[in-house]
Amino acid sequence: MCNRHSEQQKKCIKVIIRKMPLRRLMLITICVVFITTEAVSDENVKKAVGDEVSFRPTNIDPPVSSITWKHKNSSGFVVKAIEWDADDYVFSTPNQRFKGITALDEKTGQITLTYLTVKHSGLYTIDINSKEMQQRFSLEVMERVPKPVIKIKKVKGNPDVVHLICEYSEPIIWRNSSGEILIGSLHHPKGEFITVEFTGNPDNFYTCTLGNGVSTETSDPVYERDLIQDLWGFVIVSVSMVFIMLFLFIPPCHDYCADCCRRRKTSQK
Numbered sequence: 001m002c003n004r005h006s007e008q009q010k011k012c013i014k015v016i017i018r019k020m021p022l023r024r025l026m027l028i029t030i031c032v033v034f035i036t037t038e039a040v041s042d043e044n045v046k047k048a049v050g051d052e053v054s055f056r057p058t059n060i061d062p063p064v065s066s067i068t069w070k071h072k073n074s075s076g077f078v079v080k081a082i083e084w085d086a087d088d089y090v091f092s093t094p095n096q097r098f099k100g101i102t103a104l105d106e107k108t109g110q111i112t113l114t115y116l117t118v119k120h121s122g123l124y125t126i127d128i129n130s131k132e133m134q135q136r137f138s139l140e141v142m143e144r145v146p147k148p149v150i151k152i153k154k155v156k157g158n159p160d161v162v163h164l165i166c167e168y169s170e171p172i173i174w175r176n177s178s179g180e181i182l183i184g185s186l187h188h189p190k191g192e193f194i195t196v197e198f199t200g201n202p203d204n205f206y207t208c209t210l211g212n213g214v215s216t217e218t219s220d221p222v223y224e225r226d227l228i229q230d231l232w233g234f235v236i237v238s239v240s241m242v243f244i245m246l247f248l249f250i251p252p253c254h255d256y257c258a259d260c261c262r263r264r265k266t267s268q269k
Contacts, residue, residue, distance in 0.1 A: 042136040047116050048144045048214040055137040056110035057126055067104065068127040069111045071095075071120070081124070082111060116141045144215040145170050148208045150222050153193075160198045162227055166208035166219070167191035173209040177221070182206075198224060 047053050055069075068083040079095040082102045093099045097119060103112045109126060116139075124137040151165040165187055166172050172192045174182035184192030196206060202225030209218040 042138065044138045044140075046140045046142060046214050048142060049117055050144070051116050051141075051214070052112060052114040053116065053139060054110055054112045055124055055126075056108055057128070057133055057135055060107075060109045060128060064106070064109075065129050066127070067106060067109055068130075069104065070125050070127070071098070072123040072125070073119075074122060081113075118143065142212055142214050145210040145212050145217050147217040148172075148210050148219040150206070150208050150219050152222070152227065155195075162196050163193045164196055164206055164208070164222060165191060165193040166210075168210055170210040170212050173211070175207050175209065177203065177205045196224075196227070198228065202228065 043055065045053055045055075063086075065086045066084065069081040070078055071081045072078045079097070080093075081095065081098045082091060082093050082104045084091050084104055084106050086106075091104055093102050098113070101114045101116075103114075104110070105112075109128065111124070111126075113120060118141050121139055121141045124139060126133050126135065146168070148166050148168055151167060153163040153165060155161045155163060164174075166174070166184070167187060167190060169190050172184060174184050174192070174194050176182060182194050184194050187193045194206070202223065204224040205221035207219050207221050209216060211217075
């Protein structure tokens with residue numbers, strides 16, 4: 001017999017393993033692996049708002065007289081999502097949050113949720129014949145990312161360069177018309193920007209893509225021709241403002257221009 005001392009226990013186990021037939025030892029190893037696998041067979045799923053999800057137990061042994069799926073939110077509050085009873089063959093969704101969006105396959109035990117909202121996030125468990133199964137199903141429902149809009153900021157002192165800004169908190173991917181991924185710089189208080197230099201090709205464009213693991217959205221492309229038009233419009237307006245300022249607020253310039261006009265009219269006569 002093995003006593004309780006750890007060293008003697010180790011020696012005892014070694015002796016038992018040596019004397020144990022190979023076939024029995026392999027059988028025990030397979031059982032240990034199976035039990036370990038069963039214990040970690042949980043599912044962790046992420047979905048976007050509006051998506052659907054299905055959870056299904058690994059196995060379901062007949063006969064089955066009842067199935068109940070339960071939902072536990074982040075606060076620890078547990079409600080029944082859907083339940084089925086073989087006696088009256090009725091499907092019931094006691095909680096209003098799951099009404100009209102929850103389906104159950106009584107043969108496989110699979111639950112399906114449609115039109116997901118953030119409130120459906122949490123832990124799901126299944127009871128079969130009033131006994132809770134070991135499997136756990138974790139669901140995280142996230143809001144979809146918005147469609148980004150690129151902002152344009154001109155660079156002072158360099159008319160051939162602009163900053164394109166994607167001002168969002170989600171991860172950002174910049175691409176050009178060649179599909180090349182561009183490295184952005186941090187923009188305060190949030191988002192990223194890239195510096196674009198005019199190449200002379202009006203068909204070149206740039207996009208900003210947001211993603212959060214469950215949804216992606218890409219901005220409308222910003223073409224170089226649009227940037228050039230904006231730039232020339234800015235130049236024209238700026239030059240016009242300069243001339244207006246000179247004409248209206250600098251009297252000598254105004255008098256000089258008026259005198260030039262009178263002399264020209266006199267010479268023409």
